[in-house]
Amino acid sequence: MNRRFSLFLLLSFCLNLVHAQTKVGGRVIDNSGKTVPFANVIFENSSSGTTTNEIGEFYLQSDNDYEAIVVSFLGYKTQRVPLESSVNLDLEIILEEEASSLDEVFVYRGKTSKKNNPAIDILKKVWANRRKNGVKAFKQYSYKEYEKLEFDLNTIDSAVINNRIFNGMEFIFNYADTNNVTGKTYLPVFINESVSRIYGDNELGRNKEVLIGNKNSGFSQNRNLIDAVKDIYDDYDIYKTYIKFFDKSFVNPISTTGIDTYNYILSDSAYVDNKWCYNIIYYPRRENELTFRGNFWVNDTTWAVKHINLESSRDANINWVKQVYIEQDYEVLNDSIFLITRDFFMADFGLTKKKGSRGVYAKRTMLFDEYEFNKEKPESFYQQQVYDPRPQVYDRSEEFWEANRLEELNKDEQGIYVMLDSLTKTRAFKRIYDIATIAESGYVEFDGWDYGPVYSTFGFNDVEGMRVRFGGRTYFGQNDPWRIEGYGAYGFKDDKFKYGISGKVLIDPKSRLIISGGNRRDVEQLGTSLTNSTDVLGRSLASSSLINVGDNDKLSSINLSTFSISMEPVKNLTFRVGANYREISPASPGFSLDYYVDEERTVTDTEINQTELSTILTFTPGRKVSGYGVEPNVVNEEDFPTFFLNYSLGVKDVFNSDFNYKKLQFFYNQPLLIGGLGRSNLSIESGKTFDPVPLGLLSVVPGNQTYFGIYNTFPTLDYYEFVTDSYVSAHFHHNFNGRFFSRIPLLRELNLRELVGISAVWGDISEESKKLDASGIQLRAPDSDPYYEYYFGIGNILKILQIEAHFRGNYFQNPDARSFAIIADFGFHF
Incomplete structure (x- = not known):
């Protein structure tokens, strides 16, 4: 036991003289000076004890007073060690081999045999009499x-x-x-x-x-x-x-x-x-x-x-x-x-x-x-x-x-x-607490409101150039019955101000009846998710495009207003009805969302105005939450399945809305812990738009032209490479948690983890939707065969980084098709 460790124990003793405790620690060795791992150390005439670790060290304490400890191990003489005081540290205890038993007792060191081992014989009886x-x-x-x-x-x-x-x-x-x-x-x-x-x-x-x-x-x-x-x-x-x-x-x-x-x-x-x-x-x-x-x-x-x-x-x-x-x-x-x-x-x-x-x-x-x-x-x-x-x-x-x-x-x-x-x-304590809170939540706390998230303060994209963002939220406690959030952002290249604001109120806690609404005007990278999102203050992927593969020239300007009512009649089953109004137009020079507005296909419009009504069911069995306010915290974020069903109705001529359509979407996500083989995650998405709509309202298969992981995207696809109005996609990821690397000498010391995965999507696009399009982008869907890609990766690099190598499986004939992509992801994982 090293001296610094002993100092810690001695300091603890000095600070607790008023307590009647017995503390003892040290190391157990044999006659030759080799350490004795897994030796029994107990206080004399008690059942309170411990075993030495792999290098023969032990520590033991009790609220009672004891005069001695007893140290024993199979094949050695039992040793009684008197305790001179209530604290005895840095002891070195030598066990002598028991000569009379050397012929009949085998002292196990290193790997033990599975045959003729009395311990395993007992273990088999435990299995046979399993309770x-x-x-x-x-x-x-x-x-x-x-x-x-x-x-x-x-x-x-x-x-x-x-x-x-x-x-x-x-x-x-x-x-x-x-x-x-x-x-x-x-x-x-x-x-x-x-x-x-x-x-x-x-x-x-x-x-x-x-x-x-x-x-x-x-x-x-x-x-x-x-x-x-x-x-x-x-x-x-x-x-x-x-x-x-x-x-x-x-x-x-x-x-x-x-x-x-x-x-x-x-x-x-x-x-x-x-x-x-x-x-x-x-x-x-x-x-x-x-x-x-x-x-x-x-x-x-x-x-x-x-x-x-x-x-x-x-x-x-x-x-x-x-x-x-x-x-x-x-x-x-x-x-x-x-x-x-x-x-x-x-x-x-x-x-x-x-x-x-x-x-x-x-x-x-x-x-x-x-x-x-x-x-x-x-x-x-x-x-x-x-x-x-x-x-x-x-x-x-x-x-x-x-x-x-x-x-x-x-x-x-x-x-x-x-x-x-x-x-x-x-x-002094409050200062430390404030620093820890900022690191954990991303918000700086003030009286009744928070500034943040601080991690979103800076961004960059081709349209805005350098972007700064300042935001905040009301916060009186985690059980607040209402909350208002907002942000403002400015792009130095386009010299434009953007903003977003939202609010929600918990009307009835017993049924979790919540009314919410908001408005956002910003630059966004559309087509990064198949499943609709009307989160006004959701993450802006456009501001995360500092480093891209190829040209990132397909950004859009969006003006989104939402209103919804949700309730939770049964725990973890949420029913939501809402309405949203969107104005979508191209933000990048040379990018077009144009569509024909007449049957003769002679007149085009570049901006989409759309009113949409939606009915959403979300079921999350096994989810645990903390708090009962308008925004309870999800405790077991990665442990429960999610079922999502959305029926949307586009309504023409309401607030100058352009299209009538019906859309049905389903999403399922299932985390899986597969015993000693590691952890997996499976997600399935499907959807169909039942009427012709222009490019800005179609379901774009989400590509990823960044070097960073984005949930349920395809890293070897470019933005707008595949566009659909009917689709089915699946993603499977697995982390072996180092099961194989741990068996390779030297490599095992790095604690790396093996990652594998495969993603696939099938989709189609109707001829009616193609006829509406005047954008100049070739609309194609993976309709002949499902598009697929797979990856191999190494995780837990320096404990925070994982690198994935993604390979395209087919559709190499697409213009500028990328067959390979490298993706990095950062995070703190156990």
């Missing part, structure tokens, strides 16, 4: 759930304490403590407690969570932060093949898949809750894979798992997370059914995985009790309410918490509320 999750073994169930969520700044040392950024906040370091998993000194910055009653009906396939109480301190208004972390990990069944969090599937060491992924060692046996159990240590067979290390206890008669801890491998291919630690306890009913009683999850976030680097702990403790079974409730009980704020649950008395906590707060946790309430009132 059912208790809540799935009954018709109905309910239980009480207590959750404690905490965020901490970790690796607090003298450099942190003396940093000028904490001037005026020095008192907070009196609340620093030491993490009992990593041994790092940490400082709590947020705590949230909640008590809920969970109900389920396995015959109906329905479940419901009823929040009884919630209490927090620190960033008390930031429900987005709370819900986002809660959504990271919500899987308690250790008999599943994979344990999923951070959008990744870690191989479960208890599953039948684990035998090809982990090494297993039978380490010890002892009584656990008055039942004789075997202790099995496991660790990965290969580096850089999504695996754990740790140990679990198995009962010798029921072969049920009583306790397990799982610690992610330090070299696992996951970004911004140095370590994940999970600990679970189970109770077995009637020797056949298991129920989880405690689940602890901790993630150690950091910019790097270096041992001494600073970061943030996210800790989630869940306790389960008061199980009840086979108490039937009507199906209407499980109907999720669209609007259910119940403010009283956020204002429970201290007596309520004393009666409903399933685990008492320790002295450190009790002090967090006092410290954080004081911290949030200091000016």
Whole structure:
């Protein structure tokens, strides 16, 4: 254990002299000086313990006083180590080989055998006697759930304490403590407690969570932060093949898949809750894979798992997370059914995985009790309410918490509320909070309104040249019942001012009845999406065209006005009716949207005026949102499917509208987590315009002439290369999460990820629509064969960059057809 690490622990001890705690850390080696990984370290006469890591290091602490620790490992003599004080760090413990057992015990190092291994023999009995999750073994169930969520700044040392950024906040370091998993000194910055009653009906396939109480301190208004972390990990069944969090599937060491992924060692046996159990240590067979290390206890008669801890491998291919630690306890009913009683999850976030680097702990403790079974409730009980704020649950008395906590707060946790309430009132803390908020949201907060997004301040395109944009929104809190947003932009080349403004009001929270409207006058790159969008303040792709492939000379000027009414009669099912009016004209010199206005095809018009009515249904099953205002935050952005159906009606002669038409569009998007093979995404779009319309109203197959990824576009297509009034398209993307690169020496150290995908579109265009066109652009559709392209890519370059090589599959005969394209995409992904 290095000296800096010891300093952190010593500092933590000095700051917490008032607490009665025992802290011990060090390294375990054998007679030859080799480290002993996965050795058992427990406090004497207790069940509180840990195992050494891959390099023999350990850290252990308890709120109780102990006189000694006991260190043991198969094939070595058990060592009792007296503790001279309540804090003992940098210990070096030498285990001696047990000569009497050398002939009969094989000490496993490195890869263990799958044959004649007693640990695997026990594991096979666990599989043969696999338990059912208790809540799935009954018709109905309910239980009480207590959750404690905490965020901490970790690796607090003298450099942190003396940093000028904490001037005026020095008192907070009196609340620093030491993490009992990593041994790092940490400082709590947020705590949230909640008590809920969970109900389920396995015959109906329905479940419901009823929040009884919630209490927090620190960033008390930031429900987005709370819900986002809660959504990271919500899987308690250790008999599943994979344990999923951070959008990744870690191989479960208890599953039948684990035998090809982990090494297993039978380490010890002892009584656990008055039942004789075997202790099995496991660790990965290969580096850089999504695996754990740790140990679990198995009962010798029921072969049920009583306790397990799982610690992610330090070299696992996951970004911004140095370590994940999970600990679970189970109770077995009637020797056949298991129920989880405690689940602890901790993630150690950091910019790097270096041992001494600073970061943030996210800790989630869940306790389960008061199980009840086979108490039937009507199906209407499980109907999720669209609007259910119940403010009283956020204002429970201290007596309520004393009666409903399933685990008492320790002295450190009790002090967090006092410290954080004081911290949030200091000016220095508010400055730090403001900086963090700008980085996360892109907005600068003022009293009642925000400036931003700051990332859209500058842009460039062929028409406007350099472009500047200034915008803002009203913001009193995330549950605002109304919101107004707007922006102004100026192009230095065309010397024109552009703007956009929109507003929305939540009329009825119970049905989420919302009225919205707005107007935008701007330069835009049309034809970058097949599915209609009437978002007044949507992203302007024209301003993102600093670097293009070929000429970007097909920009349009648009004047868009919208009005709509939406409601959510059933949770996650939204019904919207609206009207919009568009004026579209060419913005680029030489680009034409001309169309004939007479049957003789002698008179043309260059501007389209169009009034359109629309009816939209959107269904997002499984979506979770935070807040109940006019703009709730979506928590699980990439986890739920989306169904979108739009019927549009073009109305002629209303506000000088030019065309009558009917249009039907469907969109489906489905994220897929495919176990150890990675993550996929499938999307399908289809649509048809039933009447002839000019180029500006047709469905353009979205090309992409930039070097950057744009959702559901075709990077080897140019803008307006294919134009349709009937189409079907599909996009499939897959990320292997480094499954293959992790098995290649040297390359595995880069933590790269393999990307593949394929996209295809079929479309047609009627002769009537072609006859309307006078633009001079050759209107062609991929009607003979579906157009397709495919790509291979490498992701996670420097943790933020992915590069894709796209290849055209057909239609090479098109003028200036591009057969190859390189696309880059930036982002922060786990």
